[in-house]
Amino acid sequence: MELKQTIQDIFDVANVKLNGNNPWDICVYDSEFYARVLRKGSIGLGESYINKLWGCKYLDEFFYRILKSGLNKKARNVKNFLGIIKSRLMNLQKKSKAYEVGEKHYNIGNELYQNMLDKRMIYSCGYWKNAENLEQAQEHKLDLICRKIGLKPGMKILDIGCGWGGFAKYAAEKYDVEVIGITISKNQAELAKKICKGLSIEIRLQDYRILNEKFDRIISIGMFEHVGPKNYKKYMKVVNNCLKSNGLFLLHTIGKNISTNSVDPWINKYIFPNAVLPSAKQISSAAEGLFVLEDWHNFGIDYDKTLMAWEDNFSRNWNKIKKDYDEKFYRMWRYYLLSCAGSFRARVNQVWQIVFSKNGVKGGYEGVR
Numbered sequence: 001m002e003l004k005q006t007i008q009d010i011f012d013v014a015n016v017k018l019n020g021n022n023p024w025d026i027c028v029y030d031s032e033f034y035a036r037v038l039r040k041g042s043i044g045l046g047e048s049y050i051n052k053l054w055g056c057k058y059l060d061e062f063f064y065r066i067l068k069s070g071l072n073k074k075a076r077n078v079k080n081f082l083g084i085i086k087s088r089l090m091n092l093q094k095k096s097k098a099y100e101v102g103e104k105h106y107n108i109g110n111e112l113y114q115n116m117l118d119k120r121m122i123y124s125c126g127y128w129k130n131a132e133n134l135e136q137a138q139e140h141k142l143d144l145i146c147r148k149i150g151l152k153p154g155m156k157i158l159d160i161g162c163g164w165g166g167f168a169k170y171a172a173e174k175y176d177v178e179v180i181g182i183t184i185s186k187n188q189a190e191l192a193k194k195i196c197k198g199l200s201i202e203i204r205l206q207d208y209r210i211l212n213e214k215f216d217r218i219i220s221i222g223m224f225e226h227v228g229p230k231n232y233k234k235y236m237k238v239v240n241n242c243l244k245s246n247g248l249f250l251l252h253t254i255g256k257n258i259s260t261n262s263v264d265p266w267i268n269k270y271i272f273p274n275a276v277l278p279s280a281k282q283i284s285s286a287a288e289g290l291f292v293l294e295d296w297h298n299f300g301i302d303y304d305k306t307l308m309a310w311e312d313n314f315s316r317n318w319n320k321i322k323k324d325y326d327e328k329f330y331r332m333w334r335y336y337l338l339s340c341a342g343s344f345r346a347r348v349n350q351v352w353q354i355v356f357s358k359n360g361v362k363g364g365y366e367g368v369r
Contacts, residue, residue: 003034014069016062024061028054046266046339050331059335060308063342101226104273106185109324113164115317116310120166121195124222124252125303125351129369134309137302142170145219148295148355148368149248151175155216158182158242160208161223165192165201172199180215182206184226208235211242217250218243224253224283228276229261232286240290240358248357249291253278254303255350271336277349291356294365300350307341 008018017025028034033053036044048054056062113121118138126137127144145167151157153176159168162181165188171177178200183189189205196203208227218239227235239249259279262268268275280296287293311334318330343349355365 003038004028004031007034007037010071011066014065014071016065023057024065026054026056026062030054042264042266043269046270046332046335049335050328052331059338060304060311060341060345063339064345065342067343067346067348100273101275102183102185102188105271106183107187109321110164110187110191111321111324112314115321116314120170121164121191122166122221123163125254125299126306126309127299128302128305129299134306134313137306137309138166139170142167143174144368145221145250145252145353146171146175148353149217149219149250151177151217153177156180156214158211158215158218160211160218160220160239161226162188162192162203163221164188165196165203167219167221168192168201168203169196169199172196172201180204180213182208182211208238211238213242214244215242216244216247218247219250219252221252222254224251225272225275225277227278228274229259229278229282232278232282236286236290243358245358248294248355248361251283251352251354251356253283253352253354255279255283255300255352257348257350267336270332280352283352283354287356291358292360293354294357294361295353295355295367297353297367297369298350299353300344300347303344303349303351304341307337307344311337311341 004018011018011026016022018028019025030048030053033048036048036053038044040047113123117123118126118134120138120142122138122141125141126134127141128137129140131137131140151171155175155177157168157171157177157179159179159181162168162179162183165181168179168181172179179196180202181192181196182204183192184205184207186205189203192203208223220239224235243249254277256277256279259282261276263272263275263277284293314333314337322330340349344351355367357365
């Protein structure tokens with residue numbers, strides 16, 4: 001009973017009750033939950049959910065309250081601290097480790113993503129202004145990017161972190177441009193080549209650090225989260241070297257309100273190994289001396305809607321793909337999607353689209369929304 005009361009005292013900060021009546025309250029199925037959370041913090045909370053020690057009707061609302069209250073900052077344990085120290089001492093995103101996230105996350109089955117994402121398989125935040133559903137939100141996002149960088153027929157575009165080729169295909173079809181897309185996921189590269197067949201698109205299984213050619217425009221959508229603080233400057237130098245003098249570079253990334261060197265321990269272990277969300281300060285420092293900042297657009301609240309749409313697709317289509325996974329994976333994946341939705345709802349995570357030029361746009365850059 002003492003452990004239970006300790007946990008309840010912690011959750012009181014976020015107005016979350018153990019075995020309460022609100023849809024965001026925790027239902028404890030096994031008393032081992034209390035010791036595991038106190039012993040292992042974030043990892044213990046997630047692992048005990050995967051193992052059915054507790055449940056919650058609305059996980060997204062549970063995490064919204066946890067994060068909005070700042071409870072996550074107050075409850076960091078020793079293991080979390082050691083992970084932060086490790087990330088500061090080591091380059092967890094060095095070239096030799098670049099493909100780890102591809103193996104751990106993006107190569108776990110194209111069928112999973114086909115049943116979770118929109119028809120273009122865009123695995124990043126949609127743009128929900130004037131959109132009624134996920135398909136529209138993702139198409140509006142692709143169109144927004146194309147307009148922001150002023151695509152014109154015949155341009156040569158680099159897509160760093162091209163995923164399954166969704167942007168490349170859209171840009172090539174709508175704007176008659178040539179696109180080089182790179183990814184560190186074998187599964188993504190194989191499917192992207194099929195999706196983009198017959199268009200002026202080349203898909204490469206390649207790390208960004210070996211790029212050395214010129215492009216009219218460079219875009220990166222949802223990849224910078226895998227670069228890491230020790231490599232931000234190197235990344236910007238590579239982009240600067242590859243961008244023509246009159247070119248534009250658009251960076252689309254999740255961002256944090258404060259500078260850190262690590263990500264939530266559970267997310268790092270089970271979902272995105274070695275990921276780090278950059279802060280505005282870290283991005284600006286890395287770009288300093290290399291680029292002119294032309295535009296900075298935040299629509300992070302739209303990721304809440306995007307993640308909820310993904311979770312709805314995933315749950316509705318689970319029967320189509322469950323032959324390749326197990327119930328623990330189902331609980332883990334829902335926990336991932338819904339906890340992230342709560343984080344954007346609480347505004348602790350953001351989504352930024354940043355437009356850079358090398359020498360400043362003549363006459364000034366006109367922001368597009």
